[in-house]
Amino acid sequence: MKIALVGNPNSGKTTLFNDLTGSKQFVGNWPGVTVEKKEGQIKNYKDVTIVDLPGIYSLSPYTLEEVISREYLINEKPDLIINIIDGSNMERNLYLTTQVLELGIPTVVACNMMDVVEKNQISIDLNGLSKELGVKILPISASKVEGIDLLIEEVVKENNKPSKELDVYSKDVLDSITKIENIISKETNEFLRFKAIKLFEKDEKIMVGFDKKEILKLVDNFEEKFDDDTESVITTQRYEFITNTLKKYIKKNSKQILHTSDKIDRVVTNRFLALPIFILVMGIVYYVSVTTIGEFVTDWTNEVLFGEIIPPLVTTFLENINASPVLISLIVDGIIAGVGAVLGFVPQMLVLFTFLAILEDCGYMARIAFIMDRIFRKFGLSGKSFIPMMIGTGCSVPAIMASRTIENERDRRMTITTTSFMPCGAKLPVIALIAGALFNNSGWVSNSAYFVGIFSIIASGIILKKTKRFSGDPAPFVMELPAYHLPNIKNVFRSVYERGSSFIKRAGTVILLATIIIWFLSNFGFTEGSFGMVEDLNTSILAALGNIFAPLFAPLGWGQWKATVATVAGLVAKEAVVGTLGVLYGMAEVSEEGVEIWSQLALDFTALSAYSFLLFNLLCAPCFATMGAIKREMNNTGWTIFAISYQTIFAYTISLIFYQIGLFVTTGAFGFWTIVAIALILIYLYLLFRPEPSKKYKTNVNYN
Amino acid sequence: MKTLNEVKIGDSAKVIKLHGEGATKRRIMDMGITKGTDIKVIKVAPLGDPLELNVRGYSLSIRKSDASLIEVE
Numbered sequence: 001m002k003i004a005l006v007g008n009p010n011s012g013k014t015t016l017f018n019d020l021t022g023s024k025q026f027v028g029n030w031p032g033v034t035v036e037k038k039e040g041q042i043k044n045y046k047d048v049t050i051v052d053l054p055g056i057y058s059l060s061p062y063t064l065e066e067v068i069s070r071e072y073l074i075n076e077k078p079d080l081i082i083n084i085i086d087g088s089n090m091e092r093n094l095y096l097t098t099q100v101l102e103l104g105i106p107t108v109v110a111c112n113m114m115d116v117v118e119k120n121q122i123s124i125d126l127n128g129l130s131k132e133l134g135v136k137i138l139p140i141s142a143s144k145v146e147g148i149d150l151l152i153e154e155v156v157k158e159n160n161k162p163s164k165e166l167d168v169y170s171k172d173v174l175d176s177i178t179k180i181e182n183i184i185s186k187e188t189n190e191f192l193r194f195k196a197i198k199l200f201e202k203d204e205k206i207m208v209g210f211d212k213k214e215i216l217k218l219v220d221n222f223e224e225k226f227d228d229d230t231e232s233v234i235t236t237q238r239y240e241f242i243t244n245t246l247k248k249y250i251k252k253n254s255k256q257i258l259h260t261s262d263k264i265d266r267v268v269t270n271r272f273l274a275l276p277i278f279i280l281v282m283g284i285v286y287y288v289s290v291t292t293i294g295e296f297v298t299d300w301t302n303e304v305l306f307g308e309i310i311p312p313l314v315t316t317f318l319e320n321i322n323a324s325p326v327l328i329s330l331i332v333d334g335i336i337a338g339v340g341a342v343l344g345f346v347p348q349m350l351v352l353f354t355f356l357a358i359l360e361d362c363g364y365m366a367r368i369a370f371i372m373d374r375i376f377r378k379f380g381l382s383g384k385s386f387i388p389m390m391i392g393t394g395c396s397v398p399a400i401m402a403s404r405t406i407e408n409e410r411d412r413r414m415t416i417t418t419t420s421f422m423p424c425g426a427k428l429p430v431i432a433l434i435a436g437a438l439f440n441n442s443g444w445v446s447n448s449a450y451f452v453g454i455f456s457i458i459a460s461g462i463i464l465k466k467t468k469r470f471s472g473d474p475a476p477f478v479m480e481l482p483a484y485h486l487p488n489i490k491n492v493f494r495s496v497y498e499r500g501s502s503f504i505k506r507a508g509t510v511i512l513l514a515t516i517i518i519w520f521l522s523n524f525g526f527t528e529g530s531f532g533m534v535e536d537l538n539t540s541i542l543a544a545l546g547n548i549f550a551p552l553f554a555p556l557g558w559g560q561w562k563a564t565v566a567t568v569a570g571l572v573a574k575e576a577v578v579g580t581l582g583v584l585y586g587m588a589e590v591s592e593e594g595v596e597i598w599s600q601l602a603l604d605f606t607a608l609s610a611y612s613f614l615l616f617n618l619l620c621a622p623c624f625a626t627m628g629a630i631k632r633e634m635n636n637t638g639w640t641i642f643a644i645s646y647q648t649i650f651a652y653t654i655s656l657i658f659y660q661i662g663l664f665v666t667t668g669a670f671g672f673w674t675i676v677a678i679a680l681i682l683i684y685l686y687l688l689f690r691p692e693p694s695k696k697y698k699t700n701v702n703y704n
Numbered sequence: 705m706k707t708l709n710e711v712k713i714g715d716s717a718k719v720i721k722l723h724g725e726g727a728t729k730r731r732i733m734d735m736g737i738t739k740g741t742d743i744k745v746i747k748v749a750p751l752g753d754p755l756e757l758n759v760r761g762y763s764l765s766i767r768k769s770d771a772s773l774i775e776v777e
Binding site: 057058060062063089091092095229231232235236239240265269270271272274275366369370371372373374375377476477478479480481482483 | 722725726727728729730731732733734735736738739740741747748749750751752753754756759760761762763764765766767770
């Protein structure tokens with residue numbers, strides 16, 4: 001038996017899903033999109049599976065979540081739908097119910113938050129409502145796990161029938177719907193009523209395969225006759241039906257009680273206090289997850305656990321069993337380093353995800369979007385993009401994973417693409433190296449790195465939102481501000497666990513593989529005419545590749561193989577740029593900021609080329625761990641490649657412009673590359689200031 | 705023609721007609737803003753946009769530019 005769980009966002013759907021399934025869950029993504037898909041088994045019923053559909057307000061064809069839900073219901077034909085509704089917000093929740101019932105799939109309604117309803121002194125006659133709607137309605141409280149057993153008993157019965165036809169529409173509308181039913185009954189006999197109503201609303205996605213002309217003629221006649229569009233007519237009549245029905249079954253004791261949630265919001269989104277409170281909350285999140293616990297635990301995992309504890313232990317063990325040096329190197333420098341690169345990010349991620357889960361669960365996350373929307377929407381981002389950007393100054397990996405909280409897929413993809421422009425903690429040693437070697441340790445170098453990061457995000461946002469890839473979905477900002485409530489500890493833990501484990505599983509493989517490849521390239525090479533393991537990085541394949549690719553970076557001012565190799569090594573982890581340069585300049589080991597090679601570096605670089613090198617390393621494809629996170633969150637190869645290529649091309653062109661124009665201004669040197677730089681500037685100006693292509697109100701939600 | 709973005713904070717208004725088209729309009733209607741609905745404007749966000757409304761007993765946030773598509777009494 002297959003059950004689909006349908007309901008509004010914030011209706012307690014996730015909590016109910018957890019209650020119903022216990023620990024028997026599988027979390028993944030809907031194919032090709034960034035939307036999460038959860039499946040599970042009903043507790044104690046092995047053969048009953050339940051799919052948690054995305055939270056939706058309607059079965060309209062406009063958002064990705066709605067399309068996914070609709071297509072699942074129509075194509076997979078579940079045996080039963082559990083429709084969860086929020087009892088303290090019946091009007092809007094039943095709006096979806098009226099659409100679900102039209103599908104003709106047997107449905108059981110779970111009326112949640114009955115404890116809140118009681119507390120607010122509202123009485124709902126669920127029996128009466130159930131009779132009127134012709135569907136079973138069971139009271140539950142998902143967060144207190146009340147009424148769940150009765151609900152399970154009801155849904156596994158397998159004798160639930162589709163509800164009767166509801167008396168929602170006026171006679172004229174009903175006539176038109178019947179006519180459409182007759183037209184399409186030639187082609188199909190499935191979901192006839194549902195499809196006819198959607199066709200009456202001129203739903204393009206359902207229109208495919210039917211006699212479009214005849215249907216549209218009928219609809220146009222109706223619209224002309226009643227001087228209103230059919231979508232409005234249907235929506236209005238649905239809501240009128242609900243309002244009139246609820247009048248009979250809901251009694252509110254006192255009309256004007258100010259709920260706790262409203263009281264909280266009077267302070268939290270208050271004109272004067274909202275921003276200070278926001279800064280305070282963000283400050284706490286940042287301080288704990290990035291600077292204190294996060295950094296301490298991450299450093300410990302990276303440097304102590306995977307630096308001082310595990311590698312020597314394993315090395316000694318392998319030496320004792322007489323393993324070959326190649327194998328030892330592969331295991332210690334390749335595999336363990338790779339596993340360390342994956343696991344090193346986990347502790348910090350868990351701390352951050354705990355905060356995010358609490359902020360989401362208690363309702364503050366929606367307020368963040370409310371407060372920050374004004375600023376971020378200008379760059380094609382969501383107000384909720386603030387958190388990934390902020391966390392990105394610590395580490396891009398959890399930052400990109402944090403984009404999951406953004407409600408709109410386009411904003412989510414934009415945030416994933418631009419977040420790693422923020423200078424993360426691992427880039428600081430590179431900044432310090434360049435500042436120390438060529439700029440007299442001047443503070444403006446690191447300040448400018450943050451400025452460059454913010455500028456790149458803003459510029460990219462403006463450029464990308466005008467491109468075809470990101471246009472299409474107009475992304476209306478019409479957002480519910482859910483009532484505040486105490487976060488549910490179980491939900492928080494589950495969410496943290498799921499995000500953490502999905503990073504390890506789905507991003508981990510990429511990171512591990514990439515680390516091993518770089519290990520191979522830097523440890524093997526040709527010496528004395530034979531191929532084998534090399535002691536000296538200078539004779540490795542990586543160095544040879546550096547020599548081949550170095551000319552590529554000549555227009556950027558640093559076409560030297562050492563800088564090229566260091567940049568490639570930076571893909572493993574950005575701070576590796578410093579260490580690699582140290583080795584290449586003949587030092588066995590350098591300090592974090594590479595003080596030992598400052599003087600040598602100053603000989604090979606000019607101020608211009610050094611800063612250009614820094615720019616490229618700040619903006620180009622991030623480390624493998626971040627790429628893994630990008631892949632995990634995009635859940636789409638095309639988009640992953642797009643994001644990483646965009647970052648690299650952006651980094652290359654910006655560095656080129658900076659170096660060539662800088663060279664021209666300081667020395668007057670004018671050549672081919674100066675012209676290229678000027679051309680690039682013109683292209684960027686065009687991309688930034690061209691008018692936004694007229695938005696067609698069509699959604700880009702074909703998710704294949 | 706008076707639109708929702710012109711309603712004073714703390715005041716209520718009744719919806720007469722929704723202008724605009726496509727996804728935004730449908731979304732606004734799906735969220736319960738339909739002809740004849742009473743809407744109370746609760747507050748404006750600290751940076752001046754968007755608005756917080758009370759619709760059918762819950763809080764909804766929409767941008768002023770979208771509110772200007774909602775004709776009220």
